[in-house]
Amino acid sequence: MARSYLVTEKTDAILNIIDGTNIERNLYLTTQLIELGIPVVMAVNMIDLVRKNGDRIDLGKLSREPGCEVVEISALKGEGSDKAARMAVEAAREGRVGELPHVFTGSVEHALAHIEESIQGMVDARFLRWYAVKLFERDERIQQELNLDKATLEHLDTHIRDCEAEMDDDAESIITNQRYAYIGRVVEKAVHKQARTGDLTPSDRIDRIVTNRVLALPIFVVVMAVIYSVAMGQLPISIGTKGTDWANDVLFGEIVPGLFDKLLLNAQGEPVVAHWLYGLIQDGIVAGVGAVLGFVPQILVLCFLLAILEDVGYMARVAFVMDRIFRRFGLSGKSFIPLLVATGCGVPGIMSTRTIESDRDRKMTIMTTGFIPCSAKLPIIGLFAGAVFGENPLVATSAFFIGIGAVVISGVMLKKFKAFAGDPAPFVMELPAYHVPAWGNVFRATGERGLSFIKRAGTIILVSSVVLWFLQGYGFVDGVFAEVEDNNHSLLAAIGNGFAWIFYPLGWMGDMAWKATVATVTGLIAKEEVVNTFGVLYNYAGDTDLMQDSSPIWAAVAADFGAVRAYSFMIFNLLCAPCFAAMGAIKREMNNPRWTLGAIGYMCAFAYVIAMIAYQLGGLISGEAAFGPFTVLALVALGVLVYLVARPNPYKTEKLRLDVRKVVTAK
Amino acid sequence: MAIDLYGGGNAIKTLKEARVGETVTVARVHGEGPVRRRIMDMGLTKGVQVLVRKVAPLGDPMELNIRGYELSIRKADAEMVELV
Known part of the structure; x- marks a missing residue:
């Protein structure tokens, strides 16, 4: 997506901010960006941490080989950011692009040169290399975009196949391997890593405890309990609740209505505007909007604490620990965070789905997050538990499990539908090193x-x-x-x-x-x-x-x-x-x-459907509902539901297993 | 240094079977499509050394140290990674 944006929008310059503590993996994207033929300025971020680790980055060498300007920055400490921006503007003005780096070697470069020759004139000269690499990888979208005829495609494929035969690998791996090999050479020259003492960074030591086999889950429960007590609890430390109480009772209970009264009422306490308008403002707008704005303090505190957890790197660990459970019903470990946040309020819960990069997982998480009983649904449960069920605690518990159950059943059911079919997204996630929160981000x-x-x-x-x-x-x-x-x-x-x-x-x-x-x-x-x-x-x-x-x-x-x-x-x-x-x-x-x-x-x-099944069948058992056409409908609905959950997944792919077997027999 | 632990070389060892604390070398990545692409993009490519850092408390996924950073990957996906 981002790449096609850069190509089609003819960007003037790219400021590529890379994580200095994880330079190999970050340079991977940089080499791809440089291939676009757009001036690139590389900003090596977190340079403070790099120095603290005792590592040294030789900017001259890092700049020379890939052919782009390099600057050290620390966004956390506000160091070098201005300089980086100035350099990017400068690069955009000059618009000068040096020779492209020699990422690929031998027969790969040979094949790429052939491809470039064949498509010369069909694409913007700047992007020639980028298109050639994409065609080498047999990217179908690019093949379509260029509208290549069959003969040309066949011609290109001969070169690709030759190269694949020579390298004993497929085109995609060849490109990725050579890219990383090239990066390895650059890093070896430009980065001097301090030998690690004892092999354990502070981050590793924290992880020993936080994702420990036994302690991981209890620690997680305690962390969440603290967060929810502070944001939504009824304890002395619950600043979120205090803020919301104040907003409800004082701000929207007295101050704002009082203010409007001062404006709208005369000395006799009669509205100076039409009676209906006074009602509209006070009973409609102030009461209605105030009821919702009253939640703002709790939401701000919750969002703030969760943002800290996200920024220090803890949320990635939670996803890591919980993935096993959530994968079973078609979600990933990353879906757990939104569901968790939604127990407080669904709005930030749904918003936090943004960190899930798999489109399918994200959509499914959005669809199921609303099932979780949020704090505003608790009064409903409280009312009925008290009024009808004699304050039986089982009612509230069952309500919570109905929410969880709805998420699980929906996950299992939805993943078998075509809209959610396709390869399961790999749960491949970087676990960033723990660091002090960057308050700006938070x-x-x-x-x-x-x-x-x-x-x-x-x-x-x-x-x-x-x-x-x-x-x-x-x-x-x-x-x-x-x-x-x-x-x-x-x-x-x-x-x-x-x-x-x-x-x-x-x-x-x-x-x-x-x-x-x-x-x-x-x-x-x-x-x-x-x-x-x-x-x-x-x-x-x-x-x-x-x-x-x-x-x-x-x-x-x-x-x-x-x-x-x-x-x-x-x-x-x-x-x-x-x-x-x-x-x-x-x-x-x-x-x-x-x-x-x-x-x-x-x-x-x-x-x-669930409410109908509960009433019709529950009522039949308790005698509150008689057998009728809706009982039949409920039974049918239940049958369909069970079928949708239990049926085999029609879109499940078995490619992986076949592949391994193929390899085994080939050997 | 590759030691053939499996006799005739009939069975292939995948990253899924690597033990915690073990450092292994990737031979190739199997499979196809975006999953494979993503795994390779994250740096699991031919010849790279991988340290298996730990396995999550519930037995899956696993945490790897690769190219100087920490990567989490499911065992089902790790099965696609053939080791030397």
């Missing part, structure tokens, strides 16, 4: 995630708050459209009733049907809205904390919902489309309307 990552959350609150949440406020507060009373006292007459109630039939197979019927429907819809704004909506709809609005202790609405809820029905409602709301903020994150990370809709649609469909 703050940037935190700021980016926090800001995008705030931005969404200012846009989509703002609009939906206004819409909800309107629908909840207005309706037709005796055929006249007006503000309603009792929201049972509101437009929202009418809409809820209109759509309640959709949820009939889930057992949502009778008095609870429209309330459950409306609560589900408001839950899309923020999941804690579900409980707040019940508070409003059961006419116990006010200061009562509905999620804790035996709240006055518990009896009413228990009377309306049977046990099985309550469970079906809970399952649906835990698994269906997440809140708007998370949907916005899905949209941004998928960056494709079809995948966005697919992901949200999948979550809703999955939630619906």
Whole structure:
């Protein structure tokens, strides 16, 4: 992707920042960049660490052989960055490219020269070498791009095959091998490594403990427990929760509404603007947007701590340790981090999928991250566990396992679909050396995630708050459209009733049907809205904390919902489309309307099917539901689900095993 | 120095079978497609020396030291790497 960008956009110069502590592997990309025939300035980063290790890099020698300018920088210490940028600008102005480095030798160079000859004039002269290498590797996209006729392709292939026969290897390996061999020669001349004493760097010593066979998992649990206590817990160290409490109770509870009151009310306490406008601002916008912005402190603290873990190199170790488990259901160790973050909030969870480079794994992780019960879903669980199930702790536990189960089942099921088929992405990952966090990176990552959350609150949440406020507060009373006292007459109630039939197979019927429907819809704004909506709809609005202790609405809820029905409602709301903020994150990370809709649609469909199975079959056992057409439908759905999970993978490739066997017999 | 531990040379040794702490040399990378490409891009190429650093607590993946850095690779992928 990046390479085709550089070629098609005719870039003026490239500033290639390489990790000085891992120079061989980094020079691999550099040699490819230089082949593009675009001026390259190589900035050797982390030079402070290189010096600390006692290594020396001879810039003159490193510059001469590949033919590009080299500068030492330390982004962490802010050393040399300006100089590097100046040199890149200078290189772009001069636009001068020296002779390309002699990366390839012998018959490879010979074959490349032949290819270059054949395609001369068909491509920009600057990129001749790059195209020749790609054609040597039989890159199909480039073959198509150049529209080569069959005769030419056949002619080129003769040269490639000759070379392959001579080197006893295939074209791709030949190129990679020679590139690394060339780099080896450059590094030998230019880099003087201090002999390692005892072979253990500080990073190795940390890893001895952190990824230790026995200690790895306990250490991980402790690290996470500390992070969540600080960000979301209820302990003296929980600064995230303190911030959110302050934002909810003081900032959006007193200061902001007070400010608007000062602006909008006259001395008599009467609004100076239209009555409806005052309601819109205070009850719609301030309350709605404030409810979401209240999460910002917790999210910032969580993002900040996770950014530190990422930057010091711990997250790569977590992926390393957890990969074994996650591979089983079609995800990789890297998918674990988003799922983990999502237990706090799905939004940063979905955003952290960006570090997964395999497209297939990333999409699957985005689709399943929303199933994890986030902190905003806990009140829903709390309400039903308390109201209907006598505070049975099994309910909350089961809710958590339903979330995990949904991830696992979806993973196993989805990986067998064509959209996710194909070679499993290799879990080939660099484990970077541990280092002190670069605060610049940490703050940037935190700021980016926090800001995008705030931005969404200012846009989509703002609009939906206004819409909800309107629908909840207005309706037709005796055929006249007006503000309603009792929201049972509101437009929202009418809409809820209109759509309640959709949820009939889930057992949502009778008095609870429209309330459950409306609560589900408001839950899309923020999941804690579900409980707040019940508070409003059961006419116990006010200061009562509905999620804790035996709240006055518990009896009413228990009377309306049977046990099985309550469970079906809970399952649906835990698994269906997440809140708007998370949907916005899905949209941004998928960056494709079809995948966005697919992901949200999948979550809703999955939630619906599971909730239906739970109600129809659970109800049949407990006697709350009678046998009927929907029981049959639920049984069929269950059968399909089991089949989709258990069926053999139609796209599984067995290439690897065949290959090894071929080698064995050939020997 | 290559010692033929396997008698007639019928069996090939892959990186998957290398023991922790062992330093081995890559002979070639099998397989095809992007997986193989990615493995080679990370520096697992013919002739390179690899130190098997450790195996993850649950038995997979494994951590290698190669070309001066740490690389994590699954055993299924390591099986594609033939050793000298």
